[in-house]
Amino acid sequence: MAKGDLETVGADAPAGGYVQLLTPDGDRVERVTGPDGTEYSVDFTDAEYRTLYRDLVTVRRLDAEATALQRQGELGIWASLLGQEAAQVGAGRAMRPQDMAFPTYREHGVLYTRGIDPIMPFGLFRGVNQGGWDPQEYKFNQYTIVIGAQTLHATGYAMGITMDGKTGSADGEAVIAFFGDGATSQGDVNEAFVWSGVYHAPIVFFCQNNQYAISEPLERQTRIPLYRRSSGFGFPGVRVDGNDVLATFAVTRAALDNARQGQGPTLIEAYTYRMGAHTSSDDPTRYRIASEVESWKVKDPISRLKAFLEKQQVGDAAFFAEVDEQAKAEAIALRERVLELQDPDPVTMFDHVYPHGSPEVDAQREAFQRYQATFEGSAH
């Protein structure tokens, strides 16, 4: 196993390097020293390696099922994570049980690795609700569609952890905020950086740089690598190979542990690629060339871990086949449950506007019901 620093690892790395612990060919790099001297490595058992592999395959398979469901008209829209599995599984698995996540709309892989039922966000994508889960129960905030808004929510939550005295030890709490490369341009995100810096908040900003914000390539958002943004706000930034689940795990785990210990925020740029369309409504052939997509295929997060498991004899053909079978079974079960998600009774749209109701909304609900009743028996 090779040792490296940011300048020597990752023949495929962007200028400035990144933390990589597993090459695209499936070779382990033993440890990497980050820009601030932090040493990154992982020390997984064979079983843990296999779990990571199973996670990656499963979240990709579930994602493919969702894409198919959307094409069949069963979902209104789908935001695919294809290509970003390692970034999401690595980050999700790096979280400790007490940690809180603030996702965008694409973090289905993080959700899965948190042990949350993968059906949870499908009400939103099917259009039968707008989320409808309790962030506190799952330690996983609702999906947020307005770009960047959740980074401030995450910051406030992290400030609350400090105010509650829950940092400064190994079992302290930390927050991870997810966002994209495009989001880094939003005022909200920059304000979140300011606040987190000023309040020394226990937060990790996890930016999945998938190279595009819908059609716009990274150059439309920045002149410097995104991880370097943090220095202007007074906290460290590190870039990791987001297609390497081991490196992503190591970097995120270290940053979260620093945060829970009371050492403040970190910005992680997970360098990856959106292999599919932005969402099912998008046509990426209009703005990017096939050869670019091809060049990222060889960096696939799953095949490199598979190659590693094979070389290490940690996984054999029977194991890989069994994982595929299990992922398929989970996907089929998911499909069946998505199809069972019923349209809500329209009158429920008047519910939950306020915690204790409102006489005006109540009156409109009643008028709506009276009006609906006038159609009873007709084909309306």
Next chain:
Amino acid sequence: MAEMMTLGKALNAGLRKALEDDPKVVIMGEDVGKLGGVFRITDGLQKDFGEDRVMDTPLAESGIVGTAVGLAIRGYRPVCEIQFDGFVFPAYNQIVTQVAKMHYRSLGRLRLPIVIRIPYGGGIGAVEHHSESPEAYFSHTPGLKVVTCSNPSDAYTMIQQAIRSDDPVVFFEPKRRYWEKGEVEFSDFPLHASRVVREGTDATVLAYGPMVKVATDAASAAAEDGRSLEVIDLRTLSPLDLGPVYASVRKTGRCVVVHEAPGNLGLGAEIAARVTEECFYSLEAPVLRVAGYDIPYPAARVEEEYLPDLDRVLDAVDRAFGW
């Protein structure tokens, strides 16, 4: 010669014309360049006019509008695209505190000929923030002009007029009508002019943007029942052009206002107040409103029940007759 095209294509043609006519016109927004916008309204414009005039901006609405102000001070005529109604709010501060007030603040010395295009309204089965009707927030703000088109020909004309206007104009586009076709011809009506789209004698139905089609469909249905509805497309939301409305209501004695936005403090409330003041002795019934309910825009699978439709318009007309 009139040409058949969709409303989206008509906007594209209008923008193209504006870019040709005035070298100071620039288009800026998220994905408006290479992609041509998520609705393709700016399709092909960057290719033909270059990256300086059709700019793919960073993902920051406050930045889009804030820099448009600077460009306008510098003599440009920026046309900003906000990708969806629900994403205008990061720019709300710039629009309300700066765009709307600079002419006043400068004692009329500075004009901000900025157009802010916003696809708005529901009915496309979208997720949260993609179906809203925020026009009242802007109409409530002195210093802004607010317009909305309902058909391809108006879209083609009004976008060019909005760009030529020396006022900041918030230009609402009825996204669910983008794909509807009609004859397109430039007709130089004033930008701030409502229009009688269907004459009638028994009741006046006011609508704008996506609801104009609902209103005219309701009028067709009512005609089968022997009731004659006059339909007016407001087109301009600030300032309102209610002269034709008063004339109509004095004739019909009944008035129904239709919009998708929540009823509470919506455009309908202002219109009802003014019509009541102006036409009090002609009114056979109070001005009635058919609007979105006072709830956040609901999940897509129930939006059909939320949105005003033909039946709800006819129900309101019935109530006006039953008063």
